[in-house]
Structures are given as C-alpha cells and as structure tokens.
Amino acid sequence: MTAPGTSTTNIAEDSAHIGVQAGTVHGDVHTYMMSADASPEEKFELGVRFLDGGRTGRAWTLIDEAVMNGYSTDRAHFYRLLALVSGRTRRELSKEEVAALGNAQSRRPVTGDDEWAEGLTVVHRLLDSAQRPEADLRVLTKEIDALGARQHTLILRHLESFLEGPLKDQVWRQAWTLAEAERMAGSRVDRVWKFFQPTPARPRAREPRPVVIPPSIWVQAVAATAVFAAATVHIGYLLVQAGRISALLAYLLSVIGGFFCARDGAEWRFRVVRRRAKDKTYGTARQRESNAPPGGFVRNVDRRFDYYFAKYVPRGVDREVWLAATAGIRRSMRDEVVEVYRETRVGAERFAWLIRHRVGEVRAHWEKGTLWSYREELATPPTTKAVAVLGFAALVAGGIWAMGGAVSADPLSAARSALLVAAGGWIAARAWLRIVLERRRHAADALEYEQNQKADEAAFTRWRAKLADKPGDGEMATWLDCDRKMLLNKALRHYRLKMSNVIAHAFIEAPASSARARVRGGPWRYKKYQLLLFLLTADGIRQLTATLDVERGSLHVRQRANYRFEVVAAVRVSQADDGGRTFELTLVNGEDVRLRVLEPGMEELQQGELPGTVSEATLDASGIHHTLHVLEGIAAEGKEWIRNTDAKGAA
Template sequence: MTEPGSTTEPGAAEGNYAGDFAHVGVQATTVHGDVNYYSSPVDASPKVKFATGVRLLEGGMPGKARQLIHEAVVDGHTGNKVCFHWQLALLSGRTWHEMPHEDIMRLRQAPTICRVTAGDSWADGVEIVHRLLNSVQQGNTDPGPLLKDFDELYDPQRAMILRHLELFLDGPLKNQMWHRALQDARRDQMDGDRADRVWKFFHPEPANPRQQEPRPPNIPVGTWVRAVVATVVLAVVLLHIGYLLVRGLQVYALAVYLLSIAGGCLAARGGLEWRFRTERCRAKDQEYAAPRTRTAQPPPGGFANKVDQSFRRYFGRYVPRQTDRATWLAETAGIRKSLRDEIVEVYREQRIGVERISWLIRYRVSEVRKQWENGTLFAYRYELATPLSTKILTLIGLAITVFGGSQVMESAMRLAPLSAARSTALALAAGVITALAWQHIILEYRRYAADKAEATRTQEGCQAAYERWKQKLADKPTDLEMAAWLDRDRKVLLNEALRHYGLSMSDIIAHAFIETPGPRTKRARVQNGPWRYSRYRLFLFLLTSDGIRQLSSELDFERGTLHGWNRVNYRYEAVAAVRVHQPNDDECRFELTLVNGEQIKFNVLTPGQEELQMNEAHGAVSEVTLDAAGFHHTLHVMEGIAAEGKQWIKQERRRQSKQNVA
C-alpha cells in the first residue's frame, strides 16, 4: 500500500493490499416515509411510470429506470422528452459492451419508436446522443463539429448527457467530454447551499409534540358521600347551637359564635392553601430526586431503551457553562428520569422511531440547562413556599375558632346541658369528617388544575420548538440533489486519481466505482430509495494498459471533502478471484483475492439496513442501493478481469466490435 503523495510504478507487485473490511458504526438511521420519489402503483399510467423512471435515473438508479421507461414507451407514451430519457437510461451506468443486444436495438430504434420531431431542446438532445453513439462506433472522426453543437445545447440536456454517458464514451471524444464534465462538477460541487443543508437529509420528519394528560382527580364516591352528609350534619348542628343562644338571648355569646365560625372559615381556607403548597412542593422534590435504587433497565433495542440512550447522550452533551459534568449529571438524575418516563409514556404506543422525537428530547434537555444557568431549575421551591401572611391568618383563624368555640359551648351548656353536649359532640365529629373529605376533594381539583396548567405551558413551549425545527428542516435536500452531489464527488475523486498517476481519460480502458458506508456515519433514505450516507468510503478501480489502479478515500459528504487516501496497484494476472457474499437481502460483501492469497474486501451493504416501510418489497431497497453504488458495473468489470486477465481488454473490444456490426 502506498501512502498519499507517494508513487507506485506500473506493474508493481501484486502483494500491495489495502484492507478496508472494517466495522461501520452507524450513528443514526432515518427513513423518510413521507417522501416517495421512486415507486408507482401497479396499475400506473404510462405517464406516471415515465415520471418515476426519470426520477430513478436522476437518483442514480438506471437499472430500474430502464425498466419503467421501457414499459411507458411500450404502453404508448412517446415524444421527444421520452426518447431522450430512454436513451440516457439505456446508456447510463454501463459501457457499450455491457449492453445486451435487445437494449442496443432499442437504443438505435428509440427516435423512430418515440416519433421524435425536431423543434425543441429535447429533440436537440436526442440528436446529440445519436451523434455521440455514431462517433464512438466509428472512431477516428473529427469531434470538433459535434462538440461545438454539444456546447450550444441548453441545460438540463447538456448536464444530463455529461453525467450519464461518462462510461460509454471512448476515443478522442472522451477527453473533451471529460474536461467539460469535470469543469461542471467542480463548479457545482457545493452549490445549492450544500454544506448547510446536507445534515438535514439525515433528520426525519419530526413527530408532533404530544401532551401528557394529567392524572384526573381521584375522588371516590365514598368521599363525596362523606363530604355531603357530614356537611349537612354540621350545618344542622351549628344552626341548633345558634338557636339555643338566640332562645337564651345570649347576644354576646351569639356574636362570639359568629366570629368563631368566620375564624374557622379563615383557618380552613388558609390551611388548604398551606397544605396544597406543601404537598405540591414535596411531590416536585420526589419527582426530581435522584432514584435511590437502581431501576430495571428496559430491553435493549426497544423504544424505551433508545429514549434512555437519547436522554443520556443529550444530558451529557448539554452541560451548562461553568458546571462540572459529574455535578450536572448527578443533580439532574431525577429530572432526567422524570422526562424520560414522560416521553416513553406519551409515545410508546405511537409506533414511531426515536429519531422523530430527538428534536423534542433535545428541546426538553436544553430547557433544563437553561433553567440551571438561570438559577430557576428549582425555583418551584420558592414559588410554592407558603407566604408568611397565609400562615399567620391560618393560625389566627384557628385560634379564634378554638377560643370562641369554647366560650360559646360554655354558654350553651348553661342553657341546655344535654342538648348542647350532644350538639357539640356531633359538631366535632362532623367537622373533622367534613374537613378531611373536602380537603381531599379540593386538593385533588387544585392539583389537577395545576398539572393541567403546567402541561399546557410545556406543550406551548414544545409546539413552538416543533415549529422552529420544522422551519429549519424546510429546505432539506431532495434525494435527487443528494445523488447529483455524490456524482460530482465521484468525478473529483476520479480526477485526483488521473492527476496522481499522470493519466488522461483516454488512457483509461475502463473505470468503476463502489460506494460503501464510511465509519461513524449517519444514513437516511426516502421510501423505495437507496441509502445515502453522511460519510462514504469510495473505491475506484482504474483499468490501464499496465494494470489495475485501485484507490479508496473517505468522503465527508456534508463538506464534499476527501480524506485518507489508500492506493493499491496490481497486474491483471494478479487477480485470482472475485466473490460477492450476500447471505441475506440487507448484506453484501465484495471480495477480491490476489494470486498470493491476499484479499481486498469490504462491505457494500451492512446488516440491518433493510428497514422496510409500507409498500416496500423485501430486497428492493438493497437492490436500488447496490444500483446507485455502481456495484453491478464494477462487478462486471472485475469478474471479467478475474476470468480472462489482461485478455479481457481484447475480448471486450472484440465483443464491442461485434455489437457495432450488429
């Protein structure tokens, strides 16, 4: 293996080897089920099939595009635009000799079948493609007039030809067209605000914030019965005591009696406020307190476990300024558990991925950090502290009730001892029962109202955060943009390889790419589309007259930069075997064995990628991912080398000549 910046002589020993069969760590997985570019109903009209085929072609999946566009043409959908896209689909991603005879015939007959008529830019594009075909087949023709007409062609036809005919072109035309393709790729590599938008593709459509409904007031029927009955009994007894005082003309005692009742009402009101604040503060303390015992861990891979991991990650990341991480995590352990339990409870039955509520978890954690930094995280202790005035009024009311009640009972006992004693006993019993019953009822309703108000405030904050996040993701790149950017990155890599080896495009007999997920990558796809990655490992095979040049580099897709170059050179005779190991639909491993026993192998698909959505066929996602990665063309080339060695070059040219004649 040669290091970046070094050189390797042609025909170097076949022992040079780059090992890239490493584990790929995936940080996040997203499937945009709300976006579907790449499928059409079984009974779709020819127009719909054609439109879907065009999107597949633009998305870098020519295999399925060929099928759908052909079906649309067979069903009668024709015209200049149809013919142009059909031509590109037939040629894209493969060389002339890779095309089966029936596709060659379709390519030649496309203008006639589609009834092409001159007069628009699509017809001009059809004509240019036809002339390019003739130039490749005839060779040794002056490309000047053709290139002049090509340069006068408008976009998108010009750009599409440069993109899809890269492998097909040959001869003196190849260098000229490559120069134009590279120029466009460099110019447009970071267009569309790529650096600020790519990351958004790997975030799913956020789920709506859901409000946790507070626990309804828990008031048993028996409590209501006790409250009503005891209140009625108390009212009757108090009236009876008042009647005794009126009948005995005890004016002073009657005034004291009314004052003691007012004091009792004052004490009850203040006492309820005091009790409510105390209990609510205690409940908040318990909610936010760190768990004293280790709680059972949810099953690995489940929804609750993923929510746990997400909360741990964001609490570990969002440490307040000037705060020790260990202190922050210890002090917020209870809050973290409370928030986690709330999210799990609200979303557990919604069958959504944690990725869709990551925005909500981030927001809730950021709010905790903000409150910590503002010193308001435990502000409820001050807000719920009972005012001194309430305590004083409660104690005064209680004192008035006790003092006045004793004075009144003494006067009543002098007037009617037996009746007063009976009423006093009933009043005390009914008063206790009434106080306890109504206390429970009122506190439950107040607790529910406070929970409701708190939940509403939280929901309003979450809704505002949700709207902000949706707005931030509003310009998420489409899959077609992702495919176009990746195609430009490929061209930049190819140019770096040509520059390093001092080669021109016409020196390259054939070239092939394979794209694999890079380390610590994020991945996402649209429904029925291929996986896209935030980091790629790009492999490039260059077939020259002296041997095979293999290059690999890690692509930071967001920034469009290449890092970590590895180069391997070996002769055609050094290739002993090419294998593809695909034990299931979502795993594919490419292995190239050299005659000295060394192996070059890497994963094209990693296990666990086949995450199907509704209306997705098993294996379909893997197939389009392999198609978009250029796997089929690369496999064709490398299997040919393994089978025929350097003779493959002559055999391919012989096969191409036969097809040209046919």
C-alpha cells in the first residue's frame, strides 16, 4: 500500500485557519425559494434550479413530486431521470431508487416532437444501453451530438458517471471536452469576484446641521440694534442742531466705515472660523483604541477604513507618511459613516464600496495636490482685510470726532448717547456676527453636502453597473462542476486509467478562503476550495487533494495517496460544539485524513429560511453525502461492497 503520508494527514493544513467572518448573502435573489402553496410546475422549476446548482437530492425530490402531482411533460421527465442518476453509478442506487428508475423508464412518456422529447428519447436509450455491451456506440454518439445545446450539455454533465464500458469512456471524453470549453466561458475571470460582492446600499451622508440660533441671541441682536440706532441718530441730531458741519461729515464717515467694517469683517471672520474647522477635520488625529466589540458594527467599519487607507497609498508616497498625514481625515470620515449607517441595520459590507470610493477621492486629491487646497480657498483676500481695517479706522476716527462735536453741544446728553452707542453696538455686533456666521456655515455645509451626494450617487451608479452581470448560483455551480471534471481528468491521466476503469468516484469540497457568498436558500460558495477526490478502482482507492482558485480557475494538486479497500477503518463527519463539521477518514494503521467541510457560524438565516437549511445546503453541494455513501460501504464491507453493488445493479 502507498500510504497518504507518514503521519496524521490533515488536508486543511494548506489553508490554515479560515476564521469566522460574516459572508455575503444575496437576500434579494430568490433562486431557491418557493411559496408554501406552490403549484406542481413551480416545484418542478425549483427542482431544475436545484439540479443546476449541484443539489441533486433536493432536485429529485421536487421534480418527482411535481411529476407525481400531474406535471407530466417531456421536459419534466427528462429532468426527473437526470436528477435521479446524476453523478452516481448504478451500484450506488438504493433498491427504492432502482425501482423508481425502472418505473420511470418503463413508462417512456415521450409525447411531443420538440427538443425535449428528443432529449428524453436519448436519455432512455443511454440508460438502456448502460448494461448492454453490444450497444452501437456510433449511433448513440450521433444521437447525443444531434441534440440541442441545452439537452446535450445536461446529458454530458449528469450521465457521465452512470454509464458503463466503452459508452462511459465515449461520453466522458465528450463531457471533459465540453467542461474544458465551458470552465472559463462567460468571462469567468472578470465576473466571479462579483458573486462575492453584496448588493450595495445607497450612499448616505451626514446632513448639514440645521441653523441653530438661540432666541436669546435674536433678542440681543434686535434690542441692541434698536438702542444703537436710536443713540446714533440722537448724536446726529445734536450735531445738526449745533451746526457742527465738520463733525457731521466725520459722523457720516464713521457710519460708512462701520458698514464696510461689518461687511468685510464678517467675511474675514467666517473664513478664519471655516478654515479652523477644516484644519480640525484634516489635521493629524491622535490614535486611540477602539472600544467597539470584536465583530461589531463599529469594528467592522474601522477595519474597512484601515484596509482601504492602507491599500490606496498615493504613488511615490511612503505608507507610514500617508497614514499619519490622513489620520484626521480617516477619523472624520469613519465617524460620519458610523453615524449615518449605525441605525439602518445595514451591514458594513454593503457600503464598503462607499468607503472605498471616498478613500479613493482622498488619494486622488493628494495626487493632484488639492487635498489641502481649502486653505488657499478660505484664505482671506488682502483687499477684504484692507477694507475691514480701513472701515474700522474710519469708524473709530469719525466716531471720536463726531462725539467731540456732540459733547461740546450738549455734554450730558452726548455722553449718555455715546455710552449707549458703545454698549449697543458691541452687543449688536457680537449677536449679528454669530447669526451671520451660523447662516454662512449652514450654506457652506449644504453646498458641500450636495456636491458630495452627487459624487457618491455617481459612484453608486457606476458600482451597480459594474455588478450588473454578477453570475448566478447556477453559473457558479457549473464552473465548479467543470473544475471538478478537470481534476478528475488529471487523476485519470496520472494513474493511466480509463473512465470505465473507475468503479465510482466522489468529491468533497471544503472552504480554503474566508471569502464566501450565497443566495437565499442556497449553499455557501467560496473564492477558494480544497478539493478531495476519491477514485474507486479494482485495485483500490486513489486519493487526490487539490486547491482551487475559483476566480482564476486554477487547479493545483497538493497530495496523492493510494490504499486498498481493506485498510479503510472508518469514515464519518464529526460535528463540533460550534457547529463546524469535519470529514474524517481513518485507516487501519491509525492515519487520518481530515477536512473541515463546514466552518462554524454558517447559519446566517434570511427571511423564509429554517434553522439548519444553510448548513445542509452547503453540505449537499459539497458532495459529502455522496462520498460518505461510497466510503461508508467500503469501510463496512471492503471489496465485498463492490460485488454486492454489482449484484444489486444487475438485478
């Protein structure tokens, strides 16, 4: 015997620990969902989708139920036969399934003359010829080739294991050729990654803080302005009454100067305050520990900001410099995203595109040299400063001159008015400045909000358009089936076997990546897999282990092992307390083959899903049930299992 290794074998070693991460669930896709009062036709169509998704057991149940309830068409019977025998040999059928197959074949319900009727006729002939070595292969091959593209593909995909002898070799060659042609079809490399992207959430931004002016400020502004105006008019009245022409001209100069001082001074102040606020946002933030719980919403947002800022580093810039310089921006953006999405019950993965977009904009501004351009835009022009200073000078100088004239005319009355002008003007100026700055702040915030919303909506539209051709679960299953055939062909070539030399073969798929996604009611699909292939031949078992990169379609064989049937001591799937499932194959010498087929935390249920359905769907699609059926028989009976199943198949 060639043993799998010299020590305990753990196939999952290459992928290390995958970890528990929330996967993407396409809850808006209802490929595998059905209403409680579904009609036989609806059940049949759902069964077809299950068959396309690689879940033959569930497909057979639904299609058979639909046919038994009256949905009897050539297409329905065609799919019914495929679902019953898909991926299995005649040896692997139970007595009940053999009876069901015989019953289905004896009826031969070919009622039409369309492509489905032709496909059903060919399926019947293939199944009949499976036990007749004298069958004319040339005629059967021509009939298969003459079928429509859909029927031809389905027969090659689902019947290649069930046939025997030269016919099995002939159909396998066609099935492998078709798989080789289709495994990278449909722009696979450009589209697979999209399956793992969630439906994007619409962009949200922090709305501008509304204008907040306490009533007391309005009272101060109005009352102080009234007092100031009355006192100012009274001083002018005293000057006119006393005939102080020069003082009156100075008085008018101070009024004009006060106007320009207030107008340009407010503009100057707004620019200073606005730039300080921007500096506070864009300035370097002191790094602080996050108190968010691991796996929580805030921590997930933090991780994505950290990831994208670390990834999108401007060209020619050291990463540490980039991260230090943008720490304040990162903190501000993170706080905003947390605030606007926290109560929406939207997972961070659904607006990760928005984080990526905004980080990309920060990098673009850095590379253009416009990240801190606001400092120049908000810098107060020298003319504004000059007008404000000159206006203030005119106000003070003219006011002193005018007050001198008024005091000489009526000292007591002028002094009282001067005091009211000073007090009222100071209070009114402060109140009105606060009002003006608050209104200007809101207007500036609203303009930035509108600009950001337009940019975010444009990015959202582009992202949705990019994901528009996201592959469906059936397409993912088809590509995976083609990959399995590629691995099977590698094994046949390596061991110099024909397909007819293989008594049975079985696959197990296990995750080799934490990136996973599924549709509602469907199994988890992964970006990377560990594939375990068992070939049962007359000489024993051939075992291959390979890693599969689904996105690139690359297969790498990592391990090969050969052993006799008699050395298989036990095979089982153990379940851990955390919900994880591990496939275990034990040999009589104590060596183990272990493969983690189901990670913990997989039951992320959506509306309409029952507990256990997700893990069961994933296990079903992984091939574990079929593999257990084959290997458990070997472990229990050894080579006798083959003789017993041969006898059962012949019967």
